[in-house]
Amino acid sequence: MPLEVNPRLQTEATALSRTRKSSFQPLPYLLLLPSLALIFIIEFYPFINGVSFSIHKGNLLSTGGFVGLGNYWRLFQSPGFYNALWFSFVFAFFNVSISYLIGLALALFLNLDFPGRGFCRVALLIPWIVPAVVSIVSWKWLIADRGGLVNIILSSLGLGPIYFLSQSGWAMVAVIVIKIWRSFPFMMLSLLAALQVIDRTLYEAGRIDGANNWQLFWNITLPHLKNISIVQAILMVIWSINDFETPFLLTQGGPSNATENLILLSYRYTFGRNDVGLGSAVAILTLIVLMVLSTTMMRQQAKSF
């Protein structure tokens, strides 16, 4: 049976619509224009420019002719691109997972009541607070083959010296470990904040029901940390893949490009090789990779509600 519409209501709705149309006020939209222009200049102009560069030949001085997807095609044929893509994923995977585990362990520890807790909370934030240049240069001294503390200890144990920055495998380990060291305080801080808002009565109820510590952690703590964990993971993946300073200051992507991620590759192509088109193509592909990863994780988060 077709749906009947009350003619009086229909007349009223039409009248309201006309009133709305006639009372259109342009001022609010005009007031929004400066903000929109600012967003366009800051966000979209560089992006559009980047896309435009990526489909043109050219150098830092002048944009060359249109090459369509030629730069992307060259990139897909370059072993350097796959090497950087692979290292970016390895770097992000280990950084996100290990810094999360360390951050979670420390957050659980700092959530306990013990003397000196305040000091520990501040002290554990130091890796996050110290400027990247300072911390990375300090690490370079620590792991130096001659006179570095780590190698002095390893040598005294008969295990060294290890040439951390001179061998591809060890250089990857060094870059990842230092990134984890710089990242875990963020994980710790966010998780600690999330832990502190969990209702204590839930744990009391659990204990009354006979749950042990592991069951309390698994069934109460972890579910409450799920949302913040997904947000943290998204942010940390973005920050890891976009990380320029850690590999650049430590190894400059070497030795043998073993620690070169997509951002370093984009930098090398643009400023080293003077090929802005190829460098921009790497940057655009990095953006696409990050968008795919972020969207997947956000969908995962949405499903959990």
Place this chain on the structure above:
Amino acid sequence: MKAPHPPPQSTLLLWIVVTSIALLLSPFAGQAKDHVDLQFWDMIWGPPEYIDTGKALVAQFNQEHPNITVNYRSVPWTNWYQTFVTAIGSGTAPDLSTGAGYQAIQLYDQDAILPLDDLISEWKSNGKLDDFLPGTIDILKYKDHYVALPWAIDIRVWYYRKDLLEQAHVQPPTTWQELKAAAQTLTDAKANRYGFVACGDTLGSQWLFTLILNNGGGLFTKDQKADLSSARNVEALQFLADLVRNHDVNPASAGYHDDDEVSAFTQGNGAIILHAPGLSRRLPKISDKMGVLKPLVGPHGDQGTIYWVNNVMLYKQGKHPTEAKEFLEWWSEHEKDLWTKGHVTQLPVRKSFAADPYIAGNAETSFIIENYVPVAKTTATHATEIFPKLNDVEGEGVMQTLTQNLLQGKDVEASVKEASARLKSILED
């Protein structure tokens, strides 16, 4: 009280016209019209006193030429290329500048450089060119134009620790064969002492260039195509790979930078290194224990090392090319102070400067000028002239990666194959 009437528009206009004419006719305005301001950007080529000397020279020029004021700006090497292209792109390029070895040709191809053909032609006819070391003028000829004027030579030479060689009863090597034998004798891995210490940065890649050129090889064919996998080149690379395989090269070398390499050399963790001239001045504590090897003789009797002829270039955007050339000419003839007072470690291209007691009296510098400069070659070898892509080849880091591969003991054939593909890709862009 009645307010005074504002002056009518015609009176105001008359005032403006009269004032403008008076200003234009005044002696001050005449001086301002004839006076020329030039911007000179000079890279930092030496210690802090280099900059002071450059400024003092410019002040002297300004005093001698009241109608020209040259403004001296010291430009750091960090992001040097971006500095220049940004300036050119925004229309604020200097009138003239010093720069990297191949900067002039790269910017010339982008229509930013003013050729110096007339100046060179004039100097050729009046004999002024005779003061320049052979080849240093013509090396900067590109597409039949002289794109810059040389001022200094940057070169790589072999330094060795006299004390370590004496302790090991090793004579300074003169051939590759002797070099290999010396390295073996000098190496004592347990004591962290090695025949060589190298590095994985730009200086490290110059090891490869030096060995390749020393062996009569070159990175390019005559028509500027990649030729890395030629027999002579591979033989040179294999020589380094063999030294690494025999543990004669400090194993930390692949991750070292210039400073680390020099530090290891100072501490005796490497007895022989490749470096720019002036190293003994940089290391006063061990300067009496250091020597420079004679240019080595390769297995086929060749000699060679890498060098760059650094230069001064004029920019098309400059509004006063005549005055800029006048300053360039003056600078080229008066810049001896850059060595005697500024202590720049590069070698002068002018024979008259090289004859100065400050330079001629320095045994190390004289030795390098006499022995290394005549056998030195550019990275463009065997191409018939230098070309813009050389900058991209150096900047892209292909040779650095190849050096790091070899210093880590990776397979020569696979490494050369990978590097050749990268090199071809750069040249084909």
